[in-house]
Amino acid sequence: MANLMEDKQILMIPGPTPIPQRVLRALANPAVGHRTPGFSRLLTEVTQKVKEIYRTDNDLLILTSSGTGAMEAAVSNFLNPGDKVIVMENGNFAERWIKICEAYGAIPRVVAGPWGQQAEPAALGQALAADRDKEIKAVYVTHNETSTGVTHDVRALRAVCGDHPAIFVVDSISGMAVSPLETDAWGLDVVVSGSQKAFMLPPGLAFISVSPKAWELNKGCEAPSFYLSLRAAKKNLDDKKMTPYTPAASLLVGLRESLSMMAEEGLANIQARHARNRDITRAAVRAMDLTPLADDAAASAAVTAIRRPGDIDVKKIAGIMADKYNIIIAAGQGKLEKEIFRVGHLGYIAATDILATVACLEMTLLELGWPATLGAGVAAAQRQILRG
Ligand SMILES: Cc1ncc(COP(=O)(O)O)c(C=O)c1O
Secondary structure, X not given: OOOOOOOOOEEOOOOOOOOOHHHHHHHOOOOOOOOOHHHHHHHHHHHHHHHHHHOOOOEEEEEEOOHHHHHHHHHHOOOOOOOEEEEEEOOHHHHHHHHHHHHOOOEEEEEEOOOXXXXXXXXXXXXXHOOOOOOEEEEEEEOEEOOOOEEOOHHHHHHHHOOOOOEEEEEOOOOOOOOOOOOOOOOOOEEEXXXXXXXXXXXXXXXXXXXXXXXXXXXXXXXXXXXXXXXXHHHHHHHHOOOOOOOOHHHHHHHHHHHHHHHXXXXXXXXXXXXXXXXXXXXXXHHOOOOEOOOHHHEOOOEEEEEOXXXXXXXXXXXXXXXXXXXXXXXXXXXXXXXXXXXXXXXXXXXXXXXXXXXXXXXXXXXXXXXXXXXXXXXXXHHXXXXX
């Protein structure tokens, strides 16, 4: 028997996130010619609007790739083999900076901290102070560490760098528009993000901002990659309002619609909504006698990581949620793979999605032997919603 409810799914992973009807309709438009005046107007418009979300007047380039492509561009366009960099490492995605730097022959000095806690600005300050000859070319940090549900204090991390010549590079793939990030006011040289998070689109577009200081460093980069060359992207945008290669043009049509929705809601309201989603989720988690991995002060507004309840297999939790209730949540990643599970609440997520998730999580945990009191988490979430 066909299951008519099969596609009535609630996607509660920290990206890809659900796509609003308005954006889906825009995505259903006929294919776009990418060497036309209309496309140039589209690219110009969405580039400007993404800059507004980035809070930047720096160059903003749109790449056809997932977020990792922009991370790779943030390494390949600025470093040469043998260059020294600092990576603040407190999670699985921060580790990716290390891997990409190493793939390009750079030498990362890793400032590691516990997964589930914020990166320590003082530790970064010490690492930079030890760099007496100012050899460090770049500092790589993560805004929102999706693998641990921690939002790092990017402003404080940037502040300790002072006027060190290293460029300051931020992975804000799951943080952009979710939590405050002031690219220009905080002096962030390179910031990367991706379409499948708060931009409410399918995966496939990545955004990268580049400051004048970063362009200076780029001048000395000998092999900035062909496909991910930011010089080529900038030249095409400046001269022709186009992209060097075929862009994901249909996604850009969708992006125009999602950016309109974001402008209608307003950046401050979007961030406030995400903060409310975080608070509702955490209230429910605690009422279910579960423990969030991150402290309140560090807690991400994009995703809540929850410690494994007793010795229950976190993959079973995600499995039952998917199979029985069609609610998709995530297990842990990297070294926390078996230690946590994660509920995403970024992008096009309403409080009612969280209520449904919590209700089904209670049933799932009960089935797995956790002494959940049915309704306790839901009631806590309801109370938090009423608090506003
Ligand atoms: C913080 C962070 N960095 C990097 C990535 C990688 O991005 P993508 O999967 O789009 O390549 C993700 C994806 O979840 C992420 O959340």
